Amino acid sequence: MKATKTYGLSEERFESLIGTLLRTGVILAAAVVLAGGALYLAKYWRVKPDYRMFRGEPADLRSVSGIFQDTVGWHARGVIQFGLLLLIATPIARVAFCVAAFASERDWLYVTTTLIVLAILIYSVSSA
Amino acid sequence: MGNTFEFTLLIAAGSFLAGLLGSLTGLGGGVVIVPLLTLAFGVDIRYAIGASLVSVIATSSGAAAAYLKEGFSNIRVGMFLEVATTIGALSGAFLTTRIPTAAIAIIFGVVLLYSAWMSAKPEAEVPLEEKPDRLASFLKMDGSYPTPDGVRAYHVRGVPAGFGLMYVAGLLSGLLGIGSGAIKVLAMDRAMRIPFKVSATTSNFMIGVTAAASAGIYLHRGYLDPGLAMPVMLGVLLGALVGARILPTAKVRTLRLVFGVAIAAVAIEMIFKGIRGHL
Numbered sequence: 579m580k581a582t583k584t585y586g587l588s589e590e591r592f593e594s595l596i597g598t599l600l601r602t603g604v605i606l607a608a609a610v611v612l613a614g615g616a617l618y619l620a621k622y623w624r625v626k627p628d629y630r631m632f633r634g635e636p637a638d639l640r641s642v643s644g645i646f647q648d649t650v651g652w653h654a655r656g657v658i659q660f661g662l663l664l665l666i667a668t669p670i671a672r673v674a675f676c677v678a679a680f681a682s683e684r685d686w687l688y689v690t691t692t693l694i695v696l697a698i699l700i701y702s703v704s705s706a
Numbered sequence: 707m708g709n710t711f712e713f714t715l716l717i718a719a720g721s722f723l724a725g726l727l728g729s730l731t732g733l734g735g736g737v738v739i740v741p742l743l744t745l746a747f748g749v750d751i752r753y754a755i756g757a758s759l760v761s762v763i764a765t766s767s768g769a770a771a772a773y774l775k776e777g778f779s780n781i782r783v784g785m786f787l788e789v790a791t792t793i794g795a796l797s798g799a800f801l802t803t804r805i806p807t808a809a810i811a812i813i814f815g816v817v818l819l820y821s822a823w824m825s826a827k828p829e830a831e832v833p834l835e836e837k838p839d840r841l842a843s844f845l846k847m848d849g850s851y852p853t854p855d856g857v858r859a860y861h862v863r864g865v866p867a868g869f870g871l872m873y874v875a876g877l878l879s880g881l882l883g884i885g886s887g888a889i890k891v892l893a894m895d896r897a898m899r900i901p902f903k904v905s906a907t908t909s910n911f912m913i914g915v916t917a918a919a920s921a922g923i924y925l926h927r928g929y930l931d932p933g934l935a936m937p938v939m940l941g942v943l944l945g946a947l948v949g950a951r952i953l954p955t956a957k958v959r960t961l962r963l964v965f966g967v968a969i970a971a972v973a974i975e976m977i978f979k980g981i982r983g984h985l
Contacts, residue, residue, distance in 0.1 A: 600767045600768070600770055601768070603767060608764070608943060611936050611939055612940060614932065614936065615937070615940070618932070619710065619711055619714060622710045622933070623710050623711035624709050624710070624711075625710045626708075627709075627710045627713045627933070629743075629748070629749040629750055629753050629934060630748050630749070630750060631750065632752050632753065634927070634929070635929075635930065635931060636928075639928070641926070655933065656932075658932035658935070659925075659930070659932045662760055662921075662925075662930060662932065662939070663925075665763050665764055665767075665939070666760075666918050666922060666925070667918075668763070668767050668918075669766075669767060669917075670918055672767075673785075673788075673915060676785060687845070687846075688786075688846075691785055691786055691789060694789050695788045695789055695915065698792040698793065699915070699918055699919055701796075701922075702792075702795075702796060702918070702919045702920070702921075702922030702923055703918075703922035703925075704922075705922070705923070
Protein backbone atom coordinates (compact mmCIF):
# COMPACT_ATOMS: atom_id res chain seq x y z
CA MET A 579 0.00 0.00 0.00
CA LYS A 580 1.14 3.49 -0.74
CA ALA A 581 2.76 5.61 1.93
CA THR A 582 0.65 4.34 4.83
CA LYS A 583 1.57 1.67 7.33
CA THR A 584 -0.40 -1.55 7.37
CA TYR A 585 -1.08 -3.16 10.71
CA GLY A 586 0.82 -6.41 10.74
CA LEU A 587 1.80 -6.32 7.07
CA SER A 588 4.58 -4.10 5.77
CA GLU A 589 4.20 -2.48 2.36
CA GLU A 590 6.91 -4.65 0.83
CA ARG A 591 5.52 -7.83 2.31
CA PHE A 592 2.06 -6.94 0.99
CA GLU A 593 3.31 -6.24 -2.52
CA SER A 594 5.36 -9.40 -2.66
CA LEU A 595 2.28 -11.37 -1.52
CA ILE A 596 0.20 -9.83 -4.33
CA GLY A 597 3.00 -10.54 -6.80
CA THR A 598 3.08 -14.19 -5.72
CA LEU A 599 -0.72 -14.40 -5.95
CA LEU A 600 -0.78 -13.03 -9.52
CA ARG A 601 2.12 -15.16 -10.71
CA THR A 602 0.65 -18.33 -9.18
CA GLY A 603 -2.77 -17.59 -10.68
CA VAL A 604 -1.42 -17.04 -14.20
CA ILE A 605 0.95 -20.05 -14.10
CA LEU A 606 -1.76 -22.33 -12.72
CA ALA A 607 -4.29 -21.14 -15.32
CA ALA A 608 -1.76 -21.56 -18.15
CA ALA A 609 -0.88 -25.08 -16.96
CA VAL A 610 -4.55 -26.15 -16.84
CA VAL A 611 -5.22 -24.60 -20.27
CA LEU A 612 -2.15 -26.40 -21.65
CA ALA A 613 -3.29 -29.74 -20.20
CA GLY A 614 -6.80 -29.22 -21.58
CA GLY A 615 -5.28 -28.16 -24.89
CA ALA A 616 -3.33 -31.42 -25.13
CA LEU A 617 -6.50 -33.43 -24.47
CA TYR A 618 -8.37 -31.28 -26.98
CA LEU A 619 -5.82 -31.73 -29.78
CA ALA A 620 -5.51 -35.47 -29.10
CA LYS A 621 -9.24 -35.81 -29.58
CA TYR A 622 -10.13 -33.23 -32.24
CA TRP A 623 -6.95 -32.66 -34.27
CA ARG A 624 -8.42 -34.14 -37.44
CA VAL A 625 -11.63 -32.07 -37.34
CA LYS A 626 -11.98 -29.07 -39.63
CA PRO A 627 -12.34 -25.96 -37.44
CA ASP A 628 -15.11 -23.49 -38.26
CA TYR A 629 -15.31 -20.17 -36.45
CA ARG A 630 -16.84 -18.25 -39.33
CA MET A 631 -20.35 -18.82 -38.12
CA PHE A 632 -21.20 -17.74 -34.61
CA ARG A 633 -23.17 -20.43 -32.80
CA GLY A 634 -22.32 -19.75 -29.17
CA GLU A 635 -21.00 -22.32 -26.72
CA PRO A 636 -23.11 -25.19 -25.32
CA ALA A 637 -24.72 -24.63 -21.92
CA ASP A 638 -22.18 -26.70 -19.95
CA LEU A 639 -19.32 -24.42 -21.07
CA ARG A 640 -21.19 -21.27 -20.05
CA SER A 641 -21.73 -21.78 -16.33
CA VAL A 642 -19.31 -22.25 -13.46
CA SER A 643 -21.05 -25.44 -12.28
CA GLY A 644 -21.12 -26.91 -15.81
CA ILE A 645 -17.41 -26.23 -16.23
CA PHE A 646 -16.65 -27.98 -12.91
CA GLN A 647 -18.60 -31.07 -14.00
CA ASP A 648 -16.85 -31.18 -17.38
CA THR A 649 -13.45 -30.81 -15.69
CA VAL A 650 -14.09 -33.64 -13.26
CA GLY A 651 -15.09 -35.81 -16.24
CA TRP A 652 -11.88 -34.83 -18.10
CA HIS A 653 -13.74 -33.34 -21.04
CA ALA A 654 -11.07 -31.51 -23.03
CA ARG A 655 -13.06 -28.33 -23.74
CA GLY A 656 -14.27 -28.22 -20.15
CA VAL A 657 -10.72 -28.46 -18.78
CA ILE A 658 -9.58 -25.53 -20.96
CA GLN A 659 -12.62 -23.54 -19.84
CA PHE A 660 -11.71 -24.31 -16.21
CA GLY A 661 -8.23 -22.89 -16.84
CA LEU A 662 -9.81 -19.74 -18.30
CA LEU A 663 -12.02 -19.51 -15.22
CA LEU A 664 -8.89 -19.67 -13.00
CA LEU A 665 -7.42 -16.86 -15.08
CA ILE A 666 -10.54 -14.69 -14.67
CA ALA A 667 -10.45 -15.45 -10.93
CA THR A 668 -6.86 -14.16 -10.57
CA PRO A 669 -7.56 -10.39 -10.74
CA ILE A 670 -10.71 -10.99 -8.65
CA ALA A 671 -8.59 -12.63 -5.93
CA ARG A 672 -6.31 -9.64 -6.07
CA VAL A 673 -9.20 -7.24 -5.47
CA ALA A 674 -10.39 -9.41 -2.55
CA PHE A 675 -6.87 -9.26 -1.15
CA CYS A 676 -6.95 -5.44 -1.37
CA VAL A 677 -10.17 -5.36 0.70
CA ALA A 678 -8.31 -7.14 3.50
CA ALA A 679 -5.30 -4.85 3.16
CA PHE A 680 -7.38 -1.66 3.32
CA ALA A 681 -9.30 -3.09 6.27
CA SER A 682 -6.06 -3.73 8.13
CA GLU A 683 -5.20 -0.06 7.54
CA ARG A 684 -8.65 0.89 8.80
CA ASP A 685 -9.21 2.83 5.62
CA TRP A 686 -12.99 2.38 5.44
CA LEU A 687 -13.41 4.68 2.44
CA TYR A 688 -11.25 2.34 0.37
CA VAL A 689 -12.65 -0.81 1.95
CA THR A 690 -16.04 0.38 0.60
CA THR A 691 -14.62 1.33 -2.81
CA THR A 692 -12.88 -2.02 -3.18
CA LEU A 693 -15.99 -3.91 -2.07
CA ILE A 694 -18.00 -2.17 -4.82
CA VAL A 695 -15.45 -3.34 -7.42
CA LEU A 696 -15.50 -6.85 -5.94
CA ALA A 697 -19.31 -6.94 -6.05
CA ILE A 698 -19.33 -5.95 -9.74
CA LEU A 699 -16.79 -8.66 -10.55
CA ILE A 700 -18.68 -11.35 -8.63
CA TYR A 701 -21.93 -10.30 -10.31
CA SER A 702 -20.25 -10.65 -13.72
CA VAL A 703 -18.86 -14.14 -13.10
CA SER A 704 -21.89 -15.55 -11.28
CA SER A 705 -24.71 -14.09 -13.40
CA ALA A 706 -25.92 -16.80 -15.72
CA MET B 707 -7.98 -23.89 -43.70
CA GLY B 708 -6.57 -27.29 -42.68
CA ASN B 709 -7.47 -29.35 -39.64
CA THR B 710 -7.73 -28.27 -36.02
CA PHE B 711 -4.08 -29.16 -35.31
CA GLU B 712 -2.72 -26.84 -38.03
CA PHE B 713 -5.25 -24.14 -37.16
CA THR B 714 -4.23 -24.23 -33.48
CA LEU B 715 -0.50 -24.03 -34.31
CA LEU B 716 -1.02 -21.10 -36.70
CA ILE B 717 -3.16 -19.21 -34.19
CA ALA B 718 -0.59 -19.86 -31.43
CA ALA B 719 2.26 -18.59 -33.64
CA GLY B 720 0.31 -15.46 -34.64
CA SER B 721 -0.66 -14.82 -31.01
CA PHE B 722 2.96 -15.21 -29.92
CA LEU B 723 3.96 -12.47 -32.39
CA ALA B 724 1.05 -10.29 -31.25
CA GLY B 725 2.10 -10.66 -27.61
CA LEU B 726 5.74 -9.95 -28.45
CA LEU B 727 5.00 -6.82 -30.50
CA GLY B 728 2.34 -5.71 -28.03
CA SER B 729 4.75 -5.80 -25.11
CA LEU B 730 7.66 -4.22 -27.04
CA THR B 731 5.53 -1.30 -28.25
CA GLY B 732 3.44 -0.92 -25.12
CA LEU B 733 0.20 -1.28 -27.09
CA GLY B 734 -0.66 -4.67 -25.59
CA GLY B 735 -1.49 -7.87 -27.46
CA GLY B 736 -5.25 -7.32 -27.43
CA VAL B 737 -5.34 -4.68 -30.17
CA VAL B 738 -3.71 -7.10 -32.61
CA ILE B 739 -5.55 -10.31 -31.72
CA VAL B 740 -9.03 -9.30 -32.89
CA PRO B 741 -7.87 -8.06 -36.36
CA LEU B 742 -5.58 -11.11 -36.67
CA LEU B 743 -8.38 -13.58 -35.94
CA THR B 744 -11.05 -11.82 -37.99
CA LEU B 745 -9.07 -10.60 -41.02
CA ALA B 746 -6.48 -13.40 -41.36
CA PHE B 747 -8.39 -16.41 -40.02
CA GLY B 748 -11.99 -15.45 -40.79
CA VAL B 749 -13.12 -15.95 -37.19
CA ASP B 750 -16.45 -14.39 -36.17
CA ILE B 751 -15.69 -11.13 -34.32
CA ARG B 752 -17.58 -12.27 -31.20
CA TYR B 753 -15.37 -15.35 -30.73
CA ALA B 754 -12.33 -13.16 -31.47
CA ILE B 755 -13.28 -10.63 -28.78
CA GLY B 756 -13.77 -13.40 -26.20
CA ALA B 757 -10.37 -14.94 -26.90
CA SER B 758 -8.70 -11.54 -26.90
CA LEU B 759 -10.15 -10.60 -23.50
CA VAL B 760 -8.69 -13.74 -21.97
CA SER B 761 -5.24 -12.94 -23.34
CA VAL B 762 -5.53 -9.39 -21.97
CA ILE B 763 -6.11 -10.75 -18.45
CA ALA B 764 -3.13 -13.10 -18.76
CA THR B 765 -0.63 -10.47 -19.90
CA SER B 766 -1.88 -7.80 -17.50
CA SER B 767 -1.64 -10.09 -14.46
CA GLY B 768 1.72 -11.47 -15.56
CA ALA B 769 3.19 -8.01 -16.10
CA ALA B 770 1.67 -6.58 -12.92
CA ALA B 771 3.52 -9.19 -10.88
CA ALA B 772 6.78 -7.82 -12.29
CA TYR B 773 5.92 -4.10 -11.93
CA LEU B 774 4.73 -4.26 -8.32
CA LYS B 775 8.23 -4.50 -6.91
CA GLU B 776 9.28 -1.14 -8.33
CA GLY B 777 6.83 0.90 -6.24
CA PHE B 778 5.36 2.90 -9.11
CA SER B 779 1.69 2.00 -9.16
CA ASN B 780 -0.84 3.97 -7.12
CA ILE B 781 -3.27 1.40 -5.74
CA ARG B 782 -5.78 3.95 -4.40
CA VAL B 783 -6.06 5.75 -7.74
CA GLY B 784 -6.32 2.39 -9.48
CA MET B 785 -9.00 1.01 -7.18
CA PHE B 786 -11.11 4.17 -7.25
CA LEU B 787 -11.04 4.30 -11.05
CA GLU B 788 -11.80 0.56 -11.21
CA VAL B 789 -15.34 1.40 -10.10
CA ALA B 790 -15.72 3.32 -13.39
CA THR B 791 -13.92 0.80 -15.62
CA THR B 792 -15.76 -2.26 -14.29
CA ILE B 793 -19.19 -0.60 -14.66
CA GLY B 794 -18.08 0.47 -18.15
CA ALA B 795 -16.91 -3.07 -18.91
CA LEU B 796 -20.30 -4.50 -17.94
CA SER B 797 -22.06 -1.94 -20.16
CA GLY B 798 -19.72 -2.78 -23.03
CA ALA B 799 -20.24 -6.52 -22.68
CA PHE B 800 -24.03 -6.06 -22.70
CA LEU B 801 -23.80 -3.72 -25.70
CA THR B 802 -21.84 -6.32 -27.72
CA THR B 803 -24.88 -8.60 -27.74
CA ARG B 804 -27.15 -5.84 -28.99
CA ILE B 805 -25.33 -3.98 -31.74
CA PRO B 806 -24.50 -5.46 -35.18
CA THR B 807 -21.02 -6.95 -35.66
CA ALA B 808 -20.35 -4.52 -38.53
CA ALA B 809 -20.71 -1.61 -36.09
CA ILE B 810 -18.32 -3.32 -33.65
CA ALA B 811 -15.76 -3.69 -36.47
CA ILE B 812 -16.02 0.02 -37.34
CA ILE B 813 -15.67 1.16 -33.71
CA PHE B 814 -12.72 -1.23 -33.35
CA GLY B 815 -11.02 0.31 -36.38
CA VAL B 816 -11.46 3.85 -35.03
CA VAL B 817 -10.08 2.92 -31.57
CA LEU B 818 -7.19 1.11 -33.27
CA LEU B 819 -6.33 4.22 -35.31
CA TYR B 820 -6.30 6.28 -32.13
CA SER B 821 -4.07 3.76 -30.33
CA ALA B 822 -1.65 3.68 -33.26
CA TRP B 823 -1.42 7.46 -33.29
CA MET B 824 -0.87 7.56 -29.52
CA SER B 825 1.95 5.00 -29.66
CA ALA B 826 3.73 6.46 -32.69
CA LYS B 827 3.88 10.08 -31.55
CA PRO B 828 6.63 11.08 -29.12
CA GLU B 829 5.72 11.23 -25.45
CA ALA B 830 5.23 14.76 -24.21
CA GLU B 831 6.29 15.23 -20.60
CA VAL B 832 3.26 16.51 -18.69
CA PRO B 833 4.22 19.07 -16.01
CA LEU B 834 3.47 17.99 -12.46
CA GLU B 835 0.63 19.69 -10.63
CA GLU B 836 1.89 22.05 -7.92
CA LYS B 837 -1.17 22.50 -5.72
CA PRO B 838 -3.20 19.79 -4.02
CA ASP B 839 -6.76 19.26 -5.20
CA ARG B 840 -9.59 19.01 -2.64
CA LEU B 841 -11.33 15.92 -3.99
CA ALA B 842 -8.06 14.10 -4.71
CA SER B 843 -6.80 14.90 -1.20
CA PHE B 844 -10.04 13.64 0.32
CA LEU B 845 -9.58 10.41 -1.66
CA LYS B 846 -5.94 10.19 -0.48
CA MET B 847 -4.71 9.91 -4.07
CA ASP B 848 -1.51 11.96 -3.84
CA GLY B 849 1.56 9.79 -3.89
CA SER B 850 5.25 9.54 -4.66
CA TYR B 851 7.41 7.41 -6.90
CA PRO B 852 11.11 6.58 -7.23
CA THR B 853 13.16 8.50 -9.83
CA PRO B 854 16.93 8.51 -10.49
CA ASP B 855 17.07 11.75 -8.42
CA GLY B 856 15.29 10.27 -5.43
CA VAL B 857 11.65 9.90 -4.42
CA ARG B 858 9.37 12.45 -6.06
CA ALA B 859 5.93 13.43 -4.72
CA TYR B 860 3.00 14.32 -6.98
CA HIS B 861 -0.50 15.74 -6.62
CA VAL B 862 -3.51 14.31 -8.41
CA ARG B 863 -6.30 16.48 -9.87
CA GLY B 864 -9.21 16.20 -12.30
CA VAL B 865 -10.82 13.21 -10.57
CA PRO B 866 -14.30 13.60 -12.21
CA ALA B 867 -12.83 13.90 -15.72
CA GLY B 868 -10.55 10.93 -15.12
CA PHE B 869 -13.47 8.90 -13.76
CA GLY B 870 -15.59 9.71 -16.84
CA LEU B 871 -12.80 8.79 -19.26
CA MET B 872 -12.26 5.55 -17.36
CA TYR B 873 -15.91 4.63 -17.85
CA VAL B 874 -15.34 5.04 -21.61
CA ALA B 875 -12.13 2.98 -21.39
CA GLY B 876 -14.04 0.20 -19.59
CA LEU B 877 -16.89 0.38 -22.11
CA LEU B 878 -14.52 -0.03 -25.05
CA SER B 879 -12.66 -2.81 -23.26
CA GLY B 880 -15.89 -4.75 -22.75
CA LEU B 881 -17.17 -4.00 -26.25
CA LEU B 882 -13.97 -4.76 -28.16
CA GLY B 883 -12.03 -7.18 -25.94
CA ILE B 884 -9.00 -4.92 -25.62
CA GLY B 885 -7.18 -3.48 -22.60
CA SER B 886 -7.82 0.17 -23.69
CA GLY B 887 -4.43 1.08 -22.24
CA ALA B 888 -4.17 4.14 -24.51
CA ILE B 889 -7.35 5.69 -23.09
CA LYS B 890 -6.48 4.76 -19.51
CA VAL B 891 -3.11 6.47 -19.84
CA LEU B 892 -4.81 9.51 -21.43
CA ALA B 893 -7.20 9.75 -18.48
CA MET B 894 -4.43 9.54 -15.90
CA ASP B 895 -1.68 11.53 -17.68
CA ARG B 896 -3.67 14.33 -19.20
CA ALA B 897 -6.79 14.66 -17.07
CA MET B 898 -5.36 13.73 -13.67
CA ARG B 899 -1.71 14.79 -14.15
CA ILE B 900 -0.30 11.54 -12.86
CA PRO B 901 3.38 11.00 -13.86
CA PHE B 902 3.80 8.68 -16.87
CA LYS B 903 5.61 5.88 -15.02
CA VAL B 904 2.89 5.80 -12.38
CA SER B 905 0.00 5.97 -14.86
CA ALA B 906 1.47 3.24 -17.07
CA THR B 907 1.88 0.73 -14.23
CA THR B 908 -1.42 1.69 -12.57
CA SER B 909 -3.17 1.26 -15.93
CA ASN B 910 -1.67 -2.20 -16.22
CA PHE B 911 -2.97 -3.04 -12.75
CA MET B 912 -6.44 -1.95 -13.84
CA ILE B 913 -6.53 -3.71 -17.22
CA GLY B 914 -6.78 -7.22 -15.74
CA VAL B 915 -9.58 -6.28 -13.35
CA THR B 916 -11.51 -4.47 -16.11
CA ALA B 917 -11.15 -7.39 -18.52
CA ALA B 918 -12.26 -9.86 -15.83
CA ALA B 919 -15.49 -7.86 -15.39
CA SER B 920 -16.49 -8.30 -19.03
CA ALA B 921 -14.99 -11.81 -19.41
CA GLY B 922 -17.55 -13.18 -16.95
CA ILE B 923 -20.39 -11.86 -19.12
CA TYR B 924 -18.74 -13.23 -22.29
CA LEU B 925 -18.42 -16.65 -20.68
CA HIS B 926 -22.12 -16.78 -19.82
CA ARG B 927 -23.12 -15.55 -23.25
CA GLY B 928 -21.18 -18.40 -24.87
CA TYR B 929 -18.64 -16.09 -26.60
CA LEU B 930 -15.65 -17.80 -24.99
CA ASP B 931 -14.61 -20.77 -27.13
CA PRO B 932 -12.03 -22.99 -25.40
CA GLY B 933 -10.55 -24.35 -28.64
CA LEU B 934 -9.83 -20.83 -29.87
CA ALA B 935 -8.95 -19.16 -26.56
CA MET B 936 -6.39 -21.88 -25.72
CA PRO B 937 -3.77 -21.08 -28.43
CA VAL B 938 -4.49 -17.33 -28.17
CA MET B 939 -3.94 -17.16 -24.41
CA LEU B 940 -0.83 -19.36 -24.38
CA GLY B 941 0.67 -17.65 -27.45
CA VAL B 942 0.13 -14.09 -26.26
CA LEU B 943 1.37 -14.89 -22.75
CA LEU B 944 4.58 -16.46 -24.03
CA GLY B 945 5.12 -13.61 -26.51
CA ALA B 946 4.63 -11.00 -23.78
CA LEU B 947 7.08 -12.79 -21.46
CA VAL B 948 9.75 -12.93 -24.18
CA GLY B 949 9.01 -9.27 -25.03
CA ALA B 950 9.53 -8.19 -21.42
CA ARG B 951 12.85 -10.09 -21.38
CA ILE B 952 14.29 -8.41 -24.48
CA LEU B 953 12.70 -4.98 -23.96
CA PRO B 954 15.66 -3.42 -22.09
CA THR B 955 18.00 -4.16 -25.02
CA ALA B 956 15.56 -3.64 -27.90
CA LYS B 957 15.48 -0.52 -30.08
CA VAL B 958 11.81 0.25 -29.71
CA ARG B 959 11.51 3.66 -31.39
CA THR B 960 11.66 2.39 -34.99
CA LEU B 961 9.61 -0.65 -34.06
CA ARG B 962 6.92 1.56 -32.56
CA LEU B 963 6.72 3.64 -35.72
CA VAL B 964 6.56 0.63 -38.06
CA PHE B 965 4.04 -1.09 -35.82
CA GLY B 966 1.99 2.11 -35.59
CA VAL B 967 1.76 2.34 -39.39
CA ALA B 968 0.88 -1.36 -39.71
CA ILE B 969 -1.83 -1.04 -37.07
CA ALA B 970 -3.26 2.00 -38.86
CA ALA B 971 -3.48 0.00 -42.11
CA VAL B 972 -5.25 -2.85 -40.29
CA ALA B 973 -7.61 -0.34 -38.67
CA ILE B 974 -8.61 1.09 -42.05
CA GLU B 975 -9.23 -2.41 -43.41
CA MET B 976 -11.47 -3.19 -40.43
CA ILE B 977 -13.46 0.00 -40.98
CA PHE B 978 -13.90 -0.78 -44.70
CA LYS B 979 -14.92 -4.38 -44.10
CA GLY B 980 -17.32 -3.20 -41.42
CA ILE B 981 -18.91 -0.66 -43.77
CA ARG B 982 -19.23 -3.23 -46.55
CA GLY B 983 -20.66 -5.72 -44.05
CA HIS B 984 -17.94 -8.33 -44.58
CA LEU B 985 -17.18 -8.92 -40.92
